[in-house]
Amino acid sequence: MSAALHTERPHPDRWIKVLPEGLFVEPGGFFIDPVRPVDRAVVTHGHSDHARPGNRHVLATPATLAIMRRRMGEAVGGSLQPLDYGETLRIGDTSVRLAPAGHVLGSAQVVVEHRGSRVVVSGDYKRRFDRTCAPFEPVPCDVFVTEATFGLPVFRHPPDLAEVGKLLHSLALFPERSHVVGTYALGKCQRLITLLRAAGYDRPIWLHGALEPLCRLYAEFGVELGELRQATVAARDELKGALVLAPPGAVADRWARRLADPVVAMASGWMRVRQRARQRGVELPLVISDHADWDELCRTLEDVGAPEIWVTHGREEALVHYATQRGIRARALALIGFEDEDSDEVPGQEAGGTGGEGA
Numbered sequence: 001m002s003a004a005l006h007t008e009r010p011h012p013d014r015w016i017k018v019l020p021e022g023l024f025v026e027p028g029g030f031f032i033d034p035v036r037p038v039d040r041a042v043v044t045h046g047h048s049d050h051a052r053p054g055n056r057h058v059l060a061t062p063a064t065l066a067i068m069r070r071r072m073g074e075a076v077g078g079s080l081q082p083l084d085y086g087e088t089l090r091i092g093d094t095s096v097r098l099a100p101a102g103h104v105l106g107s108a109q110v111v112v113e114h115r116g117s118r119v120v121v122s123g124d125y126k127r128r129f130d131r132t133c134a135p136f137e138p139v140p141c142d143v144f145v146t147e148a149t150f151g152l153p154v155f156r157h158p159p160d161l162a163e164v165g166k167l168l169h170s171l172a173l174f175p176e177r178s179h180v181v182g183t184y185a186l187g188k189c190q191r192l193i194t195l196l197r198a199a200g201y202d203r204p205i206w207l208h209g210a211l212e213p214l215c216r217l218y219a220e221f222g223v224e225l226g227e228l229r230q231a232t233v234a235a236r237d238e239l240k241g242a243l244v245l246a247p248p249g250a251v252a253d254r255w256a257r258r259l260a261d262p263v264v265a266m267a268s269g270w271m272r273v274r275q276r277a278r279q280r281g282v283e284l285p286l287v288i289s290d291h292a293d294w295d296e297l298c299r300t301l302e303d304v305g306a307p308e309i310w311v312t313h314g315r316e317e318a319l320v321h322y323a324t325q326r327g328i329r330a331r332a333l334a335l336i337g338f339e340d341e342d343s344d345e346v347p348g349q350e351a352g353g354t355g356g357e358g359a
Contacts, residue, residue, distance in 0.1 A: 009116040012143045016112075016119060018333055023121065023145070027114050028094035030059070032121050042096065044123025045107035046071065046186055059083055059091075061098055063106025063221055067186065070217050085134065101125040102136030103290055104187030105218055111139055120304065121145040126289065127296040128160060131194040132187070132223050138303035145333070146300065148314030149291040150269055157269060157293040163286045164195045170263055170284055171243060178239045178259035182248035182266040182280070185211050187290050189245055190218045192267050193225045195288070196243075206231035206239060208246035208255070236260060252281060269293070298322060 017024045022034040030040035037054035044050050044060075046067030051060075053075035058065070062082040069076050083089055085108065088097045093115070098108035103124040110121040120141040127136055150157075171179055183189045189211050196205065205225075207215065209232040215225055231244045232255075240260040250256065251264055266282040269289025277285040292300060301309060301323060308329040311319050316332035323330035 010114070012114075012117055012119045015114055015117075023333075025094060025112055025114075028092040028096065028112065030091060032110050033123065040091075041077070042110050043068070044101065044110060044121070045103055047104070047124070050123060053077065057081065059089070059096070061085065061106040061108050064108070065106075066217060066221070067106060067214070070213055071186075099137045099139050100134035102127065102130060102133060105133045105190070105221060105223070107133060109137070109139065111141070117142050119143045119145065120306075122147055122300075124149070124291060125300075126292050127300065128157075130191055130290075131198070132190045132218060136300075138300065141304055141306050143308045143310060144301070144304045144306035145310045145312060146297065146319070147291065148297060148311050148316050148319045150289065150293050151297055151311070151315035151319040153294050153318070155269065155272060155293045156295055157272075157289050158287055160195055160288055161199055163267075163288050164192075164199050166284065167196075167243075167265060167286060168199060168201060170265075171241075174263060175241050176260070178242055178244055178262040179284075180244045180246055180251055180256055180259055180262045180264055181286070182251040182264075182268075182282075183211075183245050185214050185247060188267055188288070190215060190223060190225060191290065192245065192288060193228075194223070197224075197226050201243070202226065203243070204229045206234060206242050206244040208232060208244070208250050210247050210250065211245055248280070301326075301328065 015026045017026060021031055021036045021038050023032045030042055031038045032042050033044055033050040034041050040057045041055040042059045043064055046064050051068050053072045056078040058077045059081045065080050065082055083098050085098055085100055088095050095113045097111045099111055101107040101109050101123050103126055107123060109123060112119045118141045120139045122145060124147050125136050183192050193205055204227040206229050215228060219225060236258050256262060263283050264281055265284035265286055266280060267286040267288040269291055270276045271285035271287045297319060309323050310331055310333050312333050320330040320332055
């Protein structure tokens with residue numbers, strides 16, 4: 001009897017807890033993406049709602065740690081431990097490895113095993129091809145913890161190159177006007193640049209100063225972005241007919257007044273919602289997202305084959321209902337402190353500074 005109990009595979013809800021600090025892996029003594037400073041943190045990626053300062057020990061991919069250092073400086077935390085994709089580390093009574101999430105540079109899913117039970121915590125992820133980061137890797141598991149930022153059937157993202165084609169068409173149609181695109185500093189900016197290059201746009205791309213540090217970091221990690229120039233110090237005539245990328249907050253700021261009759265664009269999955277575009281004064285909405293859309297979320301549940309899913313931030317109820325209808329046990333975790341794609345910003349750096357916004 002005691003031997004049978006000893007070899008029993010404990011259900012993950014017995015060893016993974018939702019605490020005020022975030023998702024706690026009890027047998028390992030660590031939190032995943034904690035929202036408050038903790039002793040041990042495993043961080044999925046560098047966006048500010050997942051990577052927060054002040055933790056004593058931080059485990060993440062080398063790229064994520066580099067992003068955190070660039071954005072946070074000395075406040076990044078105490079000891080920083082890099083873990084490459086595919087490497088396995090023993091932490092307490094668990095084994096931990098990181099698998100690519102396809103969200104931004106360095107983004108990872110956290111694969112945790114404990115006494116024969118495997119849980120995968122996705123962090124944020126997407127399934128589209130992206131030249132700037134490793135593609136999402138489906139990992140079979142007992143419980144899959146998934147985001148649901150765009151977890152409603154209405155959210156079906158169009159092809160990325162078709163959206164970039166709209167921007168290039170507008171540039172050709174209004175060659176005398178500047179085009180300023182609101183785009184987040186980490187991930188979205190670099191991805192948009194590589195999409196433009198793939199579509200044949202080989203002219204210089206001008207950057208607001210808040211976007212430059214992370215573009216330099218991406219280049220250090222081997223991501224080719226082509227010729228980039230500083231829009232902040234450019235003369236007004238230089239920006240006539242130019243393509244300028246800036247944080248979303250800067251697009252509505254007085255900084256943008258120096259542009260020549262600008263066409264205002266915004267790259268975000270939320271541009272599918274016309275009211276959001278109108279509220280931001282966006283003339284040219286571009287539906288380009290770094291999160292999985294509804295179809296991709298549903299496909300991912302099939303790909304990982306987990307008999308149970310836990311849904312975190314986003315439109316939890318619809319995905320829970322979808323999974324339940326297909327015989328998958330599902331529940332919402334209702335974690336607090338995670339934002340949607342439009343809200344992941346570093347306070348005080350919306351329109352300038354070195355941090356910028358997330359994706």
